[in-house]
Amino acid sequence: MSSLKSTGCGRSRPAAALPTPDAEDTLQTPFQPPQPKPISDVKHIVAVSSCKGGVGKSTMAVNLAIALSQLGHSVGLMDGDVHGPSVHTxxxxxxxxxxxxxxxxxxxxxGVRFISLGLIAGEDTPVIWRGPIVGRVLQQFLVDVNWGELDYLILDLPPGTGDAQLTLAQSVILSGAVVITTPQIVAQEDVVRGGEMFLKVGVPILGVIENMAA
Known part of the structure; x- marks a missing residue:
């Protein structure tokens, strides 16, 4: 397998098995994720999503993972927010x-096993990747990390409804999704679009959390 490496020129890239950001520019066909499939020894995979940044999505994902662990479950947490990883912090x-x-x-x-690009790329290293590269890295986090036996794997998705979100939703069998929003009208309008994305790919919505309401 390939590991993810941090280069010395101010940008991070996957090792040889994945194309570099520069090489990605020459790709002639869009990245096509495989058919959804389960991850060995992982019972439930739950996505935590938001359509806007700054609504507390990663905080909710971390709290959900820790709460499940405190209830006695074996839990993993994947920081899928490649451009703004924060779970490690x-x-x-x-x-x-x-x-x-x-x-x-x-x-x-x-009590939670987790992986984040922030552990690999470094705190101040910008991640300058386009959609196909991000999709490949997220798949590597899913299949090339030794998660072991888990009751729950929580996926902290990047905000939005783009390539990264669709890649994860179409690569593994998700038990469901939790969508995070805030009381602002703009955020609530976006959460409808986020929910529709999951429904269109056959992923049930487990719940919607309105954060920062008090």
Whole structure:
């Protein structure tokens, strides 16, 4: 398998198995995700989504993962917000993850195993990737991380309804999605679009959380 590496020129890129950002510019066909399939030894995969940034989506994903762990479940958390990873900061962990038997070993905190590009790319390294590259990295996080046996794998999706969200929704069998919004009218209008995206790809909406309401 390939690991993700941080280059010394101010941009991060996947290793040889994935194209570099520059190479991606020459791709002639769009990235086509495989048919949805389960992840071995993972019982339930739940996506946490929002259509706008700044609504507390990652905070909710982290809290959901920790709460499930405190209830006695084995839980993993994947930071899919490639352009703005924050899960590692919220979990209080830094440093590049190890590799074992050809797979990335997830970090662990508060009883939750997790992976974030922030552990690999560095705090100040911009991630200058287009949709096809992001899709490949997210798939690598799903299949090339040694998650072990999990009751729940929580996916913290990037905000919006673009390539990254569709890639994850179409790559694995999702048990459902939780959509995060805020009381503002603009945010609530966007959450309808986000819900429609999941319904169109056959993913049930488990709930909508209105954050920052008080």
């Amino acid at each position: 919220m979990m209080g962990v830094s440093g590049e993850p190890a590799q074992e038997d050809g797979k990335i070993v997830p970090a662990e905190a508060h």
